[in-house]
Amino acid sequence: MKRRNFLRTAIPATILPSLLNGFSFKAYAGSPLMQALTASTVTDHVLVLIQLNGGNDGINTVIPLDQYANLALARQNILIPDTQVLPLSGVTGTGLHPSMNGMRDLFDNGKLSIIQGVGYPSPNFSHFRATDIWLSGSDANQVLSSGWAGRYLNYEYPNFPTGYPNATMPDPLALQIGSTVSLALQGPGGSLGMAISDPTSFYNLINGIQDPAPNTPAGHELTYIRSVSQQSQQYATVIMAAANSITQQSSSYPADGVNSLADQLKIVARLIAGGLKTKVYMVNLSGFDTHSAQVDSSNVLTGTHADLLDKVSVAIKAFMDDLTFLNVDDRVTGMTFSEFGRRIKSNSSEGTDHGAAAPMFVFGKKVQGGIIGTNPSIPSVISSSDNIPMQYDFRSVYASLLQDWFCVPPGDLNSILLNNYQTLPIVQQSACSGIGIHELNQAAGENLISNYPNPFVDSTYINFKTNGGHTLIQIFDGEGHLIGTPMDGEYTAGTYKTWFENQNYAPGIYYARLQNGALQQVRNMLIAQ
Numbered sequence: 255m256k257r258r259n260f261l262r263t264a265i266p267a268t269i270l271p272s273l274l275n276g277f278s279f280k281a282y283a284g285s286p287l288m289q290a291l292t293a294s295t296v297t298d299h300v301l302v303l304i305q306l307n308g309g310n311d312g313i314n315t316v317i318p319l320d321q322y323a324n325l326a327l328a329r330q331n332i333l334i335p336d337t338q339v340l341p342l343s344g345v346t347g348t349g350l351h352p353s354m355n356g357m358r359d360l361f362d363n364g365k366l367s368i369i370q371g372v373g374y375p376s377p378n379f380s381h382f383r384a385t386d387i388w389l390s391g392s393d394a395n396q397v398l399s400s401g402w403a404g405r406y407l408n409y410e411y412p413n414f415p416t417g418y419p420n421a422t423m424p425d426p427l428a429l430q431i432g433s434t435v436s437l438a439l440q441g442p443g444g445s446l447g448m449a450i451s452d453p454t455s456f457y458n459l460i461n462g463i464q465d466p467a468p469n470t471p472a473g474h475e476l477t478y479i480r481s482v483s484q485q486s487q488q489y490a491t492v493i494m495a496a497a498n499s500i501t502q503q504s505s506s507y508p509a510d511g512v513n514s515l516a517d518q519l520k521i522v523a524r525l526i527a528g529g530l531k532t533k534v535y536m537v538n539l540s541g542f543d544t545h546s547a548q549v550d551s552s553n554v555l556t557g558t559h560a561d562l563l564d565k566v567s568v569a570i571k572a573f574m575d576d577l578t579f580l581n582v583d584d585r586v587t588g589m590t591f592s593e594f595g596r597r598i599k600s601n602s603s604e605g606t607d608h609g610a611a612a613p614m615f616v617f618g619k620k621v622q623g624g625i626i627g628t629n630p631s632i633p634s635v636i637s638s639s640d641n642i643p644m645q646y647d648f649r650s651v652y653a654s655l656l657q658d659w660f661c662v663p664p665g666d667l668n669s670i671l672l673n674n675y676q677t678l679p680i681v682q683q684s685a686c687s688g689i690g691i692h693e694l695n696q697a698a699g700e701n702l703i704s705n706y707p708n709p710f711v712d713s714t715y716i717n718f719k720t721n722g723g724h725t726l727i728q729i730f731d732g733e734g735h736l737i738g739t740p741m742d743g744e745y746t747a748g749t750y751k752t753w754f755e756n757q758n759y760a761p762g763i764y765y766a767r768l769q770n771g772a773l774q775q776v777r778n779m780l781i782a783q
Contacts, residue, residue, distance in 0.1 A: 298531070298585055299533070299585060299586075299587065299659050299660060299661075299685070300526055300532070300533060300534070300535070300585050300586045300587070301533065301534050301535075301586075301587055301588070301589065301655060301659060301660070302519070302522055302534075302535045302536075302537070302573075302586060302587070302588040302589070303534065303535070303536045303537070303588075303589055303591070304515070304537055304538065304539070304566075304570070304588060304589065304590045304591070305536065305537070305538040305539075305590075305591060305592070306538070306539055306542050306562075306566070306590055306591065306592040307385075307538055307539065307540040307541070307542060307543075307592070307593075308381070308540060308541055308542030308543030308544070308592070308593075309381070309384075309542055309543055309592055309593055309594045309595065309596060309608055309609070310542045310562075310592040310595065310596075310612055311542075311544060311548065311559060311595065311596040311606050311609075311612070312595040312596070312609075312611070312612025312613045312642065313325070313329075313595075313596070313598065313612075313630070313642065314332070314334065314351060314548070314559055314596075314606075315350070315351055315354070315563060315612070315613060316348060316349075316350060316368055316370070316613040317334060317339045317348070317349050317350065317351065318347065318348060318629035318630060318632065319336055319339060319347050319348060319349055319629075320346075320347035320348070320629055321629055321630070321631065321632040322336050323634075324632040324633060324634045324636075325598075325632050327634060327636070328598050328599045328600065328632065328636040329598075329599065329600045330600075331549075331554075331600055331602075331604050332548055332549045332554055332600045332604055332605070332606070333554065333600075334351060334352065334554055334555065335554070335555075338352045338555060339351070339352065340352055340354060340355065340358045341358075342358065342361050342362065342625075343361065343362040345625060347629060348368075348625060348629055351559075351560065351563050352555055352560075353555075353560045353561075353563040353564040353567060354563050354564070354566070354567040355567060355571075356567040356568055356570060356571025356572075357566070357567045357570060357571065357615065357617075358567075359571060360570070360571060360574060360617055361623060363623070364621075364623030364624075365574065365617055365618060365619060365621060365623055366615060366616075366617045366621065366623055367615070367616040367617070367621045367622060367623060367624060367625075367626060367680050368613055368614075368615060368624075368625045368626070369613060369614045369615075369616065369625075369626045369627060369646060369651060369678065369680070370613050370625060370626065370627030370628060370629065370630070370645055370646070371611040371612075371613070371627050371628075371630060371642060371643060371644055371645030371646060371776070372611055372612060372613065372614045372644070372645070372646050372647075372648050372651060373594070373595070373610050373611030373612070373642075373644035373646075373647070373648065373734065374387065374393070374394060374644065374647055374648055374649070375393070375394060375644065375647075375728065375730070375734075375735075375736035376394040376395070376734065376735045376736050377394065377594060377609075377610040377611075377641070377644075377734050377735075378394050378594075379594060379608035379609075381543070381593060384593035384594050385593045387593075388591060388593055388648060389401060390402060391649050391652060391671055391672070402649065402652060402670065402671055402672075419489070419492075424492060424531070425489065425492050425493075425496075425530045425531045425532050426489045426492075426493070426530070426532050427532060427533055427534070428532060428533065428534045428535070428536070429449070429450065429493075429522075429525065429530075429532050429534075429535050429536070430449040430450070430535070430536040430537075431449070431450045431452070431453070431456070431518040431521055431522065431535070431536070431537050450493075450521070453510070453514075453517040453518060453520075453521060456497070456521050460493075460494050460497040460498055492530065493525065493530070495528070495529075496524075496525050496528030496529050496530045497521075497524055497525060497528055498528075499528045499529060500524045500527050500528045500580070503520065503523065503524060503576050503579065503580065504572065504575045504576035504578075504579040504580075506571065506572035506575040506576060507520050507572045507576070508568060508572070513565045513568055513569055514539065514565075515537060515538075515539040515565050515566060515569035516565070516568060516569035516572055516573070518537035518538075518569075519537060519569050519570070519572070519573040519576075520572075520573070520576065522535045522537065522573070523573055523576040523577055523580060523582075526577070526580075526582050526585065526586060527577075527580035527581075527582050533660075539562065539565060539566065539569075541558065541562055542559075542562060542592060544558055544559050544596070544605050544606060545601070545603060545605045545606070545607060546601075546603035546604060546605040547603070547604055547605060548600075548604055548605040548606060549604055551604060557604075566590070570588065570590075570615075570617060573588070574617065574618075577619075578619075583618070583619045584619050584620060586618055586619075587616065587617070587618035587620060587621060587655070587659050587681065588616070588617045588618055589614065589615070589616050589617075589651070589655065590614060590615045590616075591614055591648070592612065594608055594609055594610060594612065595609040595610055595611055595612025595641075595642055596608065596609040596612070597609040597638065597639070597640065597641060598632060598636050598640050598641065598642060599636045599637065599638050599640065601638070607638075609641050609642060609734075610641035610642055610643075610644065610733070610734035611630075611641070611642045611643060611644045611645065611734065612642065614648075614651060616651070616655075616680050616681075620659075620681055620682045620684070620685045621680060621681055621682065622679050622680060622681065622682055626646070626678055626679065626680070627645045627646060627774070628645070628776075630642045630643065631643075631776075631778055633763050633778070637732070637762075639732070639733050640732045640733065640763070641732065641733050641734040642734075643730055643734065643765040643767070643776050644730065644734060644767065644776075645767070645774055645776055646676075646678065646774060647675055647676075649671050649673070649675045650675045650676045650677065650678055651678065651680070652671065652675075653667050653671055653675045653676070653677050654677045654678045654679075654680045654681065655680065655681070656670070657677050657686065658677065658680065658681040658685055658686045659681050659685055659686065661685075661686040664677075674724055676769055676771055676772050676773075676774070677772060678772055679772060700719070701775075702718060702719045702768055702770070702773065702775045703716065703717070703718040703719075703727070703766055703767075703768040703775050703777050704716075704717050704718075704777060705717065705754070705766060705777070705779050708779055708780060709779075709780035709781065709782040710756070710779070710780075710781065710782065711756065711781070711782050711783075712755070712756050713753060713754060713755045713756060714753075714754050714779065715751050715752070715753060715754075716740060716751065716752050716753075716754050716766055717749065717750070717751050718741070718749070718750055718751075718752075718768050719748070719749045719750075720745045720747060720748065720750065720770045721747050721770055721771065721773070722745060722746050722747035722748075723744060723745070723770065723771055724743070724744055724769075724770070724771070725741060725742075725743065725744070725745045725768070725769070725770045726739070726741065726742050726767075726768070726769040726770075727739065727740045727741040727742070727752065727766065727767065727768055727769075728766075728767045728769075729754065729764060729765070729766055729767075729779075730764065730765045730767065731759070731762070731764055731765075732762050732763045732764065732765075737759070737764075738754065740752045740753075740754055754766075756781055759781055760781070761781050761782060761783045762780070762781060763778055763779070763780055764778075764779045764780070764781060765777070765778060765779065766779055
């Protein structure tokens with residue numbers, strides 16, 4: 255999508271004028287991302303989406319200690335000393351960046367799921383296009399005018415916005431804190447949710463503070479516009495009532511203005527506890543495009559990325575503490591995502607360039623705490639273009655939350671997400687249903703896919719085992735591009751073999767990925783000269 259078209263289509267058709275001191279409600283009609291997630295008629299579950307804008311360096315976030323020797327060769331100028339990496343309870347070989355004490359505590363208490371190697375085939379490294387892909391749920395070579403969640407909303411609420419608000423859903427279906435409008439918040443059916451432009455405007459609204467209009471013709475017009483806007487905005491009153499019903503929150507948050515993500519999440523907690531039935535909240539933190547000065551030259555433990563990860567960790571931990579304090583923690587699950595990860599090899603500017611797969615965090619009282627997937631395998635010889643291979647498609651995370659948190663029937667997922675994506679044990683079985691994380695990890699301990707010979711020159715046999723049902727084998731090059739799909743279909747349980755031929759591919763590292771239900775494995779293959 256061209257940038258001009260992106261901006262033109264991303265701005266909502268109806269933007270109501272400022273209500274109070276810059277506070278604006280922006281109507282997001284058929285919000286593709288929001289709508290699908292907001293349409294649960296079965297549960298009171300809430301999903302909080304945290305967008306990390308810029309492309310978060312996953313290797314510097316979730317650090318593969320069992321690959322440390324080779325990682326040190328690739329990242330000499332930015333790598334965190336292994337002695338400083340935060341250990342995770344019950345886990346060997348994997349730790350968190352030392353700035354993430356809060357997230358480590360959540361993990362140790364079973365309230366954080368780490369999903370390794372999340373991406374998609376043939377990743378795009380443009381910020382605009384990659385964000386488009388994540389928020390619409392499209393393939394890399396596909397441009398969708400609807401969002402993946404909007405497709406679900408069209409099924410669940412075909413007549414929206416006609417008849418809303420009503421007694422069943424009197425509140426906004428979705429709320430975004432921030433004025434950034436993305437493709438995910440656009441759809442064909444009109445406005446779905448609202449955006450609160452910033453925390454200051456929120457507090458001005460609920461406290462009745464308004465900048466005085468100047469005593470000029472323009473000022474008189476502004477007063478009139480404010481009045482009309484406030485009268486026409488059906489949801490302003492319910493937001494104010496919810497916010498004003500909460501007079502005390504947890505003291506875990508940093509001071510206002512210190513951590514913008516914490517400021518946003520503090521508002522979200524207040525509105526949830528205040529009784530809003532809003533299903534999805536969206537917040538964001540920018541600054542993750544760390545091409546240079548990712549670390550301080552004098553101390554790799556400090557720098558831009560350390561500061562960002564500290565804000566993420568402090569904000570999420572404070573939010574979780576507040577949800578417990580407000581007695582609503584069993585209703586809320588949160589998810590972080592970024593448009594891409596970073597390359598394995600660091601650059602000469604003490605930074606990292608746009609990459610492919612990276613870990614995601616899902617947090618909450620009802621998540622299945624632990625790590626899904628394995629540490630990426632880091633070869634001893636790495637080029638500047640090499641990427642972390644994809645273990646899980648990001649749409650599998652969406653499918654899992656739709657099915658196991660919002661209780662969407664499994665039969666609807668294929669039509670909503672436009673393909674057959676595996677679901678993962680992210681949410682506890684009691685929330686809806688699902689496989690257990692311990693079952694998944696135990697099964698994944700088997701050697702499910704291999705190839706012989708390896709290394710190979712002309713061709714190799716790929717051997718794989720399936721438990722039955724849909725089975726997919728994909729071949730990726732070192733940069734993450736999908737170059738082949740030897741198997742994609744329904745199989746009975748058993749062991750199979752397929753032939754893979756070198757079609758003039760360059761010598762180097764390649765990856766074979768097996769997906770069978772919730773199971774996946776990625777194995778290195780080497781094409782020799």
